[in-house]
Amino acid sequence: MRKIIFSLLLLTSVFLSAQETGSIAGTLTDTEMNNEPLPFANVVIKGTTKGTTSDFDGLYEIANLEPGTYTVVFSFLGYETVEMPNVQVEAGKVSTINVPMATTGVALEGVTVTTVARKDSETALLLDQKKASTLETSIGAQELIRKGAGDAATAVSKVTGISKEEGSGNVYVRGLGDRFNITTLNGLPLPSNNTSKKNIDLGIFGTSIIQSIGIDKTYNAKNYGDFGGANINIISRDYTGTGFIELGAQSGGNSEALGEDQFYTTDGPNWSGFYDSSIPDNPFSNTFTTSWDRQQSGTPINSNFSLKGGDSYYLGENTKFNFFAVGSIGNNYSIRQGVNRGSPNVGNGLPNSDFDYIKYSYKTSSTLMANAGLRLGNSHAFKYNFLLLNNSEQKLENYDGILDREDDAPEGGGFIQRSTFDRTTLYIHQLLGDHKISDNLEVNWGGGYNYVLxxxxxxxxxxxxxxxxxxxxxxxxxxxVSAASENHRFYQDLEEEEISANTSVTFKFKENEDEEFDGKLTLGYNGRFKNVSFEAVQFNYQFLDINNQPEVDIRNIDAYFEENPLSSGLYQIRTFRGTSSTAGALDPQTFGGDQQINAAYLSLDYKLSPKFTLLAGIRGEQINQTIEWNTTFDNSGNDRNELDSFELLPSLALKYAVNDKQNLRFAASKTYTLPQFKERAPFLFQEEINTDSYGNPALKNSTNYNFDLRWELFPTSSEIVSLGVFGKLIENPINTFLVVSAANDLSYANTGDTATAFGAELELRMNILENEKEITDAVLEERLSIGGNISYLNTNQELDSNKVSSETGLSAAFTNTEAPLQGASDVIVNGDISYLKEFGENKNFSSTLAANYFSSRLFALGSTGRGHIVDEGYVTLDLISKLQLNKHIEIGLNLKNLLNPLIERVNENAEGELDMDNPAIPGFLEDGPVTLLSYKKGVDFSLSFSYKF
Structure with missing residues (x-):
């Protein structure tokens, strides 16, 4: 019982410890009473007034101690006073001293001081990385705050070999994009919030709800096999300390948004982001109520407000209950302006469309998370998580220039305005359980229900x-205007429901001299059962009576429809199925289906010697994905497709501890990449100007073979130097490609037989200055530390136009016979330098300068004689500073994207291994590179304030 309560006390101490302070805790026992707990004894830091008394169970804790070396004095009336010198207190840790007390002197040879780290601290996570059998890297809440990462996407991009996709919350891992990654929350899978993506947008997870993020770039059998880049597991924040409430507020702006005289939004949506609109009655009569025209907005000031709190209680002698909740709402204004162009002409390099471009964006994010935990002794624990996320974006986009160099506005003067409101609401329910049946038998399980709209x-x-x-x-x-769809109103709904289940039984064997077990055998099951439903209706305005069309004010489109009703005969409204006289014209275009994955695995974690550890596993997955559709795009007569496969996936990880500070690691595995619903659905997506795409039902799985080798050095508990090399072989890689047709649409295919990726990664985290100053009641610290990582990547894939045509019936004409992988940057660099200065108890200043660089990366494969479309690399620089005034008040200043580089996408000249014999290629682009997209994001700045009760 004492061990149980003491363990809970340590956890409480961990979470109550501020990031820059530590604690001393332990148990006092009475040797005169057979080592029963000794209550009401005094525990004091010598030379100070800091102290406490032990409780009924002999437990004590002195919290919020500045890092340093202390002498602790234990006393009780009638007992010998015990003085423990040289007790080291470290930031974010709990130093544990268990002391026996007696009426006569007690020898203290058996008294040991141990340290327990915060679960979200950099030191604790680094220690976990050192001990683990796998190659998982974690970034915790402490590091997120220090580096100013406001969401999970930004946080993950700080990890070696990972870069963030511009304009989204998706990431590239070792050059592998969205379809190669998998995202989980507390080990249970998450749905996507976008038809275009496999993974949920990591940007919607604010760091206030995150305890840590684990990034496993090597595969092991407990994870789903649809993996090639990384398994990203978000651990939701937990709390087991005493009660607290914290209020937070943040305000700021963006230099580009504030630099405009006026900010514009779209009509209809409100400021909160909780908005929806249904198709009106009799839409063919133009009964829509929202304006076509832009709306003036107020001053574009960003803001965020949050409230969080938690508490824990003992419910009887052996039972503890804890809860944590956080709610926040925020908004963000931004402007992008520059150029937006279509594909260049092979003959002269002139783009087919050429626009001056501006986008006004207003985003909202609302979060409500709550969790509750119940622990019964040290044998059973239950946890429930609830998460509600609502994220929205209002986009008002203007395109001014040439729509089609051979047709619409060939000399310029064309104007497109698109108003879009995009909202995602996500509900997550999870129930988790851990059970220690005996010292060598454990059972873990979890179930989740996800709903996304x-x-x-x-x-x-x-x-x-x-x-x-x-x-x-x-x-x-x-x-x-040549096409009816150029003027339209569009309605889309995507619903996804998923039930997931995890369960495992772990048997430990071969107990060693330290009363630990050298072997661990785990048998487990994972299940995912998903249903996807998508429907969309588009109302196109087809203009008639061309000779009598009146002039139009581009800033007052409403006036045209007010002055010219349908009865004027100047236009008619139709869907892609037809006009109001067509039967079923209002029937939405749909696709959807079911995906079922049932998996069983067996893994062995075994210490072959004190230095050598093996983790081997085998996993079998049965995958069934059925998709049905009813669209006007597909005229083949088929409306259903099924993908059914079984995958047997072995994995192996070896760890050799060279000494207490060095590890050598090796990992190898086989995995697969599963096509997504959108990639297989024959529906025409027109999500961006100049970017239309549709799915390919003939897609099949890719197969991935993964290899890793890494050396790690841990000079101290807070430092690391690591060097790793890796390789991947991908069979039947999936790529986005340009279909050879008059429409120049994008689709998806297994574009070749094989692809390879080889790379190296170097990580460094060091303290370069550490000073301590002892004052009356504390030891003050001054610390300067640096961290950084760099990765180099070389990728190559075979491209086979004939393979695409024979397997899919779609026409491809790749400019090159070989190409890099999509999203692969040759070089990625992250670096930061941090400074901490303590002025007194709960008074300190900290500042971090963080930089990121990625070299140019492939956005799309070159086609029909054009070179590859490439996103140019750039550097970002952020400055994050915080000042803690006392134990209640903290203020912060964040400056993001200080360099404000030009974001640019270009179509390169045709270079490299060209396909000279393909008759579908009329020639090769030599007048490039041509800029297809460019803009600046601006500098973001914010001032934050928090008060903790």
Whole structure:
């Protein structure tokens, strides 16, 4: 019983310890009473007034101690006073001293001081990394705060070999993008919030709900086999300390948004982000109520407000209950402006479309998370997690210039305005259990229910052209618009429900001299049962009576429809299925289906010797993915497709402890990559101007073979130097490619037989300055530390246009016979330098300067004689500073993207191994590179304030 309560006390101490302070805790026992607990004894830090008394169970704790060396004095009336010198207190840790007391002197040879670290501290996570059999890297809440990472996507991008996709919360791991990664929350899978992606946008997970994030770049049998880049596991924040409430507020802005005279948004959505709109009655009569035109907004000031708190209670002698909750709401304004262009002409390098571009973006994020835990002694623990996320974005985009160099506004003067509201609501319920049946038998289980709703209600796009194409600056009208879909209103709903289950039984064997076990055998099961439902309706405005079309004010599109009702005969409204007279014209286009994955695994974690550890596993997965559709895009007569496969996935990890400070590691595994619903659905997605795409039902799995070798050195408990090399062989890699057709749409295919990736990673985390100053009641610290990582990657894949045509029926004409992998940067660098200065108890200043660089990476494969489309690399620089005034108040200043580099996407010239014999290639681009997209994000700045009760 004492051990149970003491363990809980240590956990409480861990979470109550501020990041820059530590604690001393332990148990006092009475040797005169057969080592029963000694209550009401005095425990004091010598030379100070800091102290406490032991409770009924002999437990004590002195919290919030500044790092340093102390002498602790234990006393009780009638007993010998015990003085323990040289007790080391470290930041974020609990130093444990268990002391026997007696009426006569007690020898203290058996008294040991141990240290327990915060679960979210950099030191604790580094210690876990050192001890673990796998190659998992973790980043905890302490490091997230220090580096100013506001969400999970930014946090993960600080890890070696990982870069963030611009404009989204998706990441590239070792050059492998979204389809190669898997995201889980507390070990249970998460759904996607976007039809275009396999993984949920990590940007929607604010760091206030995160305890740590584990990034496992090597595969082991307990994880799902749909893996090639990384398994990213978010651990939700827990709390087991005494009660607290904390209020937080943050305000700031973006230099680009504040630099504009006026900020504009779209009509309809409100400030909160909780908005939806249904298709009106009789839409063919143009009964829509929202405006086509932009709306003026107030001053674009970003803000965030949060409230969090937690507590824990003993419910009887052996039972403890704890809870934690956090709620927050925030908004963010930004502006992107620059150029946006279509594919260049092979002959002269001129882009087919050429726009000056500006996008106004207003985002909201609302979070509510709550969890509760119940621990029964040291044998049984239960935990429930609830998470509600609601994220939205209002986008108002203007495109001014050439729509089509051979058709619409060939001399310029065309104008497109698109207003989009995109909202995702995610509900997560999880129930987890851990049971220690005996010293060598444990049972763990978890179940989850996820529901995600993504809506795009009433997206509006208006397109006008010059009345006279040779006079681009003259009057505008709908007269020469060639396609009805250029002016439309669009409604989309995506629903995804998923039930998941994990269970495992672990048997420990071969007990050693330290009363630990050298062997651990785990048998487990994982299940995922997903249902996806997508439907969309688009109302296209087809303009008639071309000769009588009036002029249009591009800033007052509403006036055209107010002055010219449907009865004027100037236009009609139709869906892709037809006009109001067509049967079923309002039937939505749909796709959806079920995905079932049942998996069993067996793993062995065995210490072959004191230095050599083996982790071997085998996993079998049965995958069934059924997709059905009803769209106007597919005229083949097929409306159903099924993917059914069984995957047998071995994995091996070896660890050799060279000494107490060095490890050598090796890992190898086989995994697969599963096509996603969108990639297999024959539905035309028009999510961005100049970027239309549709799915390919003929897609099949890729197979991945993964290898890793790494050396690690841990000079101290808070420092690391590591060097690793890795390799991957991918069979039947999946890529996005340009279909050879008049529409120039994108699709997906197994574009070749094999792809390879080889690379090296170097990580360094060191303290370069450590000073301590002893004052009356504390030891003050001054510390300067640096951290950084660099990765080099070389990738290559075979491209086979004939393979695509024969397996899918789609026409491909790859410019090259070989290419890098999509999203692969040759070089990725992260670095930070941090400074901490303590002025007194609960008074300190900390500041971190963090930088990130990635070299250019492939966005899309080169096609029809054009070179690859490439995102150019750039450097970001952030400064994060915090000042703690006392134990209640903290203020912070964040400056993000200080260098404000140009973000640029280019179409390169045709270079390298060219496909000279493909008749579908008319020639090769030599007049590039051509800039397809460019803008600056601006500098983000914010001032934060928090008060803890």
């Amino acid at each position: 993504n809506v795009i209600p009433d997206r509006r796009q208006s397109t006008v052209l010059p009345v006279n194409p040779s006079n681009p600056d003259g009057p505008k009208s709908f007269k020469l």
